[in-house]
Amino acid sequence: GVQAPELPPTIFLFQRNLERASRTRDELRDEIRTTLFHELGHALGFDEDGVDELGLG
Template identity: 50%
Template sequence: MPVQLPADEFERLVEAELDALPADMLEGLENIAFVIEDEPDDDEDLFGRYEGVDLTQRGQYGFGELPDRIVLFRLPHLDAAESLQELRDEVRTTLVHEIGHFYGLDDDRLHELGWA
């Protein structure tokens, strides 16, 4: 049976998992917003999405730029987890995966690293 967790509790869980990530993974993040939505607007089967220009593709980047976004989709996470620990693990994997995209890692490389 999937985990049931209200939106505010899911947000706290995401914040806790983000805070628990290694500092060296987070120190390069700049001008990025972490957002939680219930599910993707399209019919894709996604846990998360990176929206922005990754570090390897940026030219002149700075003042006045809108923040990139890492979006986590709550309902797919809840549907995939049968325990709170499974949910935490999947949220952590999704965060690492999407942060990897921010740093310019493609899905193949993320799979090689075990982050996908």
């Protein structure tokens, strides 16, 4: 049979949570960047300790 292509991993960022953690647009931008890089670390197979060691905690 025909095998469907595998979908790439998806990272969801929750807008309101990020907005609540930020007081300014600059803080929001930094929080988005930090969260995205942190989650990319997990997507690449790193656990919490590994993500922290990479400076993405």
